[in-house]
Amino acid sequence: MSLPENASGCRSLDFARHYGNGCDVVVYATQRALDRMAKACADSSGKTLSAMTIANYFNNGLSAFLPFCATMASALGRELRLDDIDRQFTDHFIAQLRQSGGSLSTQKNRYTSTKSVLAEMGQSGWIAKDIFPRNPFPNSNRSVKGQATLSEPERRSVMQALKADMQAIIKGRGPLTSQELAVCLLSIAARTGINPTPALELLTDCLQPHPIKADRYVLVSFKRRGNATHIQSLRRVADIESMVSALPDVARIIDLVRERNATPRQASNYPELLFVYKSRRGTSAGEMCRLTQRILAHGIKAFLNRHQIADADGEPLKLNVMRLRKTFENRLFTLSGQDPFLTARLGGHTPKVSDNHYLEAPESAEKDWRLMGEIRTEELLNHGKVVSLPTQNTPVARCRDTLNGERAPKNGEHCQKFLACFRCRSFVVTGDDLYRVFSLYWTLVQMRQEMGGSAWKRVYGHIIRIIDLEITPQFEAELVGIQRQRAKVDPHPFWRDPERLEDIA
Structure with a gap:
């Protein structure tokens, strides 16, 4: 058959x-x-x-x-x-x-x-x-123990090896071999977190102009499970010299593969696929072939042997595209201020999938999650012990400056790292904000109950701890009780539907 x-x-x-x-x-x-x-x-x-x-x-x-x-x-x-x-x-x-x-x-x-x-x-x-x-x-x-993310030393070793190989590929001429295509695919995966099958099935027109930003492109890939199209924004680096000093940007790698392997592609049965090459050995020597999982695995093995990359125990490193994807998503998690919704959105799935299959709580999670902002009570304000500086409302509480605050992007756009507010020095909570604070509180409680996962509890339990132990005691018990119950029965619209946050984050 x-x-x-x-x-x-x-x-x-x-x-x-x-x-x-x-x-x-x-x-x-x-x-x-x-x-x-x-x-x-x-x-x-x-x-x-x-x-x-x-x-x-x-x-x-x-x-x-x-x-x-x-x-x-x-x-x-x-x-x-x-x-x-x-x-x-x-x-x-x-x-x-x-x-x-x-x-x-x-x-x-x-x-x-x-x-x-x-x-x-x-x-x-x-x-x-x-x-x-x-x-x-x-x-x-x-009973299933998923592969661990690459440690930071392991990740750096892989990225340095990819950089060295990409430099050699850039300086070369002619069509790329299957092993060179494997390096290109690994480089794309390390920078985008793309799934293995969508990566292998990338089309030659997978790069599309960004609808708004001229210096960006979007990478379009198709994920069969769920029948979903994944679109990812990429920055375009026009200066080819920059590729020599750093790992090339994804758009340039795709351009390189498309241009260098145009001839094998046109002579093959796969003119629309990006990763097509001319076989040089075995029974298929001379044939135009597409990159498959088996050939990719051989290419990854050759890459690891070539650079003698070892894991934390000094043993040969085990590497595949899914491990790169998991590492990519955990780095997104850290760089986004440990925001599950933004991480899941950039990873192309739901927060539940992220929690169950990708994210690992960092060892420093409990130490990192401590209140960095300011609590302003009405009593203190009335006695003049706190200067009431201008603030702006946020879905969590208030911010001194959503455009230029500590964690703001400072590019003209308002900060949206809402779950990182508690670790931001620009964060301000007053009695009027408790309704929004407890709306978030009950949303996280609901997430914990529905999503499960010890890693998620280890990370997001600290937000609840901050609210219970560091914010709540500084306000009158009666006010806290009223706002806590109000938020539980009728949460703030922003926190009313947890799934909606995937689009907002």
């Missing part, structure tokens, strides 16, 4: 080895189901379901399910039928997965991939639909 073009390089699925084992009817039905998915994928250019996902259903799911079917056929002493696949059959398969010895997350992934195929068969009326138990692998996500 063939698959459409995809970033993994997998073009065919071999069902032949599963026939002749007493379950040919089931094998044929699963093949038909995947064939339908592949046709829909081709007709929609991968927008319904990516070819990589279909390949995963086969390699990760059916590779376990079809041998199980053969075992069941042998146990029954007859050919397996489609009506044999019922709830009890599914329970037996789950039990088999649990006895396989793999990790809980691997078991769940195999089951989920298989379930997707069986669900398609159920939709076609070939088998019953109500054959799946509810959540057969509870808390399996907790």
